Amino acid sequence: MFATLRQPTTQSSLINLSLQKPAFPKAEQQWFAPSLPSTKNHEFPTIISVSKPLHVTAISQRKPLLEVKCKAYEANHSQPLDINIELPTVQSEAAQKVKIGIYFATWWALNVVFNIYNKKVLNAFPYPWLTSTLSLAAGSFMMLVSWATRVADPPKTDLDFWKNLLPVAVAHTIGHVAATVSMSKVAVSFTHIIKSGEPAFTVLVSRFLLGETFPLPVYLSLLPIIGGCALSAATELNFNMTGFMGAMISNLAFVFRNIFSKKGMSGKSVSGKSVSGMNYYACLSMLSLLLLTPFAIAVEGPQVWAVGWQNALAQIGPNFVWWVAAQSIFYHLYNQVSYMSLDQISPLTFSVGNTMKRISVIVSSIIIFHTPIQPVNALGAAIAILGTFIYSQAKL
Numbered sequence: 001m002f003a004t005l006r007q008p009t010t011q012s013s014l015i016n017l018s019l020q021k022p023a024f025p026k027a028e029q030q031w032f033a034p035s036l037p038s039t040k041n042h043e044f045p046t047i048i049s050v051s052k053p054l055h056v057t058a059i060s061q062r063k064p065l066l067e068v069k070c071k072a073y074e075a076n077h078s079q080p081l082d083i084n085i086e087l088p089t090v091q092s093e094a095a096q097k098v099k100i101g102i103y104f105a106t107w108w109a110l111n112v113v114f115n116i117y118n119k120k121v122l123n124a125f126p127y128p129w130l131t132s133t134l135s136l137a138a139g140s141f142m143m144l145v146s147w148a149t150r151v152a153d154p155p156k157t158d159l160d161f162w163k164n165l166l167p168v169a170v171a172h173t174i175g176h177v178a179a180t181v182s183m184s185k186v187a188v189s190f191t192h193i194i195k196s197g198e199p200a201f202t203v204l205v206s207r208f209l210l211g212e213t214f215p216l217p218v219y220l221s222l223l224p225i226i227g228g229c230a231l232s233a234a235t236e237l238n239f240n241m242t243g244f245m246g247a248m249i250s251n252l253a254f255v256f257r258n259i260f261s262k263k264g265m266s267g268k269s270v271s272g273k274s275v276s277g278m279n280y281y282a283c284l285s286m287l288s289l290l291l292l293t294p295f296a297i298a299v300e301g302p303q304v305w306a307v308g309w310q311n312a313l314a315q316i317g318p319n320f321v322w323w324v325a326a327q328s329i330f331y332h333l334y335n336q337v338s339y340m341s342l343d344q345i346s347p348l349t350f351s352v353g354n355t356m357k358r359i360s361v362i363v364s365s366i367i368i369f370h371t372p373i374q375p376v377n378a379l380g381a382a383i384a385i386l387g388t389f390i391y392s393q394a395k396l
Helices: 090-124 128-148 159-185 188-195 198-208 216-234 241-266 277-299 302-316 319-344 347-369 375-394
Strands: 013-018 031-033 043-048 058-061 066-069
Touching (some): 090 128, 090 302, 090 319, 128 159, 128 277, 198 241, 198 375, 216 375, 277 319, 347 375
Antiparallel strands (some): 013 043, 031 066
């Protein structure tokens, strides 16, 4: 399309566009300009004021329209400028929803499998410190192999990255061990019912330690969370104080992990490049493993582990080794997928997904382990989970 810009004649330049047969196929995409009056010599002058020359690669004239295909580039460039603009399509949005759905389904499934095998291991081998260490060790080993074989690109980190990650790793380690201690003493369903009260800890810590304020609906959502957890704990048939306190400490630790992550996640960008969710969690696991190992040795110790391992093998048989491997591998996989999901969705959607994950774990563990549960206990769990869902919506 030709545009005519008129300026004072002293600044105008005359450009003649010569028509010739096109050098490209007819099927090739072309630009159409309105028909212009042709001259006898098939030339027509156009007054155009330009700051840089116009490069025309091909021009053709066909009746009744003038068909023009041209490429323009600046005088200081040797090649035409390629500009690609991708517009969102319905297909890409649908594909993104499918991708997120796959992430969620995989996350929930892996978490259910982990909790089942973790509980089986702890029933036969009641040493939660070593069990927690093995979970972190398996994930760290898997990621080191992935980086060494270039299955996954290793992250580019610096000292600031690890400094920001350290408090996150400390909180993650405490929360992981405390949750494992809880599940070694009580049913999986009870641990996760208590852990559904994590939003209450988030609000209380943020309010009294950080001075943050929240809308009234957020505070009101804490009532069913606290009430439901209290009702479920009071009616738990196999209540154990160590198991209850382990779940509560895990809640508090993960709240601090999330708070520290606000700074830690800002440290994901190193040297202008971003550490992906998968690699971020891999680095977190490795640092947590370094922190946990000496404490696990001090609390339980290799001699205790050796005796317990022999007893478990005598009781379960070779399947016990596969249980330990499964719980360790699936722990890393489900956490890795959850961090990959967080890269794709908003924190609100992630919170809702986390709530649904707890429901799937509670229901599946009750079915598989035949956990006895009273109607009042089930009601308390339902109220607590409903409160967690209301909390996630109120924070929007």
